Amino acid sequence: MTLLSLLAFAGLCLLLSLTPGPDTFLVLRIALNRASAGVAAAAGSASAAIVWAGLVGVGLAAVLEQSAEVFRWVKIAGGIYLVYLGVSSFLKARRAARAGIKEGAQAPLPYSRLAGFGAGALSTLLNPKVGLFYLAVVPQFIPRGGNTLATAMVLGAVEAVIAFAYLAVVAVLAYKAMKWLRRPKVNSTLERASSGIIAALGVGVLASGAAS
Template identity: 30%
Template sequence: MDHLAAYMLMALMMSMLPGTDTVLVMKNTMAHGSKAGYYTTLGIASGLIFWTMIAVFGLAVVIARSVFLFHVIKYLGAAYLIYLGLRAFFTKSTFSMDSVPDHNKKSTHAYVKDSFFQGAVSNVLNPKTVLVYVTFMPQFIHVNGNTNQQLIILGFILTLIAAGWFFILVYFLDVMKKWFKKPVFQKFFQKCTGVLLMGFGVKMIV
């Protein structure tokens, strides 16, 4: 692998750029607390690991070169984001900024399971993730080395960097949530995240 430090820096910059993952992490952390945010991050990481394995088996290139398969992923991902956006925008309840009580363990489990699922599906159905593996990563692969081994290493580095960044984001959101307890702000934030998610879905289509 060539220029590993440069790769790590660029991976961090890509992770920090506001996008679908950032909005999902913020939405779930603000809605259901830090645990939901952490599980959203784990879902995102699982999606990246999925594409790392796909890339190792050479299917990422096949999907990127197949107009049909690429568009299937594209439109499914867009539809899912629009669904999440509509659900966030039209929900009538405001966010609960306090932790879920211990006696409500079933509800807590449902929240974290849903958060993990959202993070994983949004990445698995994101065609931009495919392009990362077929355009960005190859620039840092040594042609004379073991390509699969290098892809695995680069993929896991990207996953760790992205997860690390979102864990930090969740931590600071959890610290700052005392400032966001007003129902007016909660409702405004909820509508904004809904619009952003729908916007990302529409952007993915066009």
């Protein structure tokens, strides 16, 4: 694999990272109250992306493409998890509002760094589109006669680094923005909106999976 090919793949990954998706909204939601938890969620998502790259390297991800039923159920599982995240976040925001948090007080921290890492990793692991992306794109960059697993892992690492860098920036900026927007009404509106978006994405995935 040449340096030019590697740079081309990195450019593709950057463009994909800049396109908002479930991981972006998840990291944004978690980081609103704790930047380090948002960064941990970004790390979890990046780590899970490497796992998908490994699955493609050994040929396991091909099952998702060849079996419509497996793809359908993995897709539904991912949708259910997104709905759970959105609903649980919405309920936490309502409880915080009812508690009457005073302006300027520290907002509750619903996610620890470990919980953030786990949420980011599970969200990406349950997203079959990540596996299908690797399945469709990675083979294009594997040289004839090359080591498929090694090449897939290198490309997976490149994608993971780019995705982590972007999502970490999103997490830090989201937290810094909340320091300026700490008023209870504004905070509650943002949390409910991001929770609603996550839940809506999950419903869309469920509808798509049920229809396939």
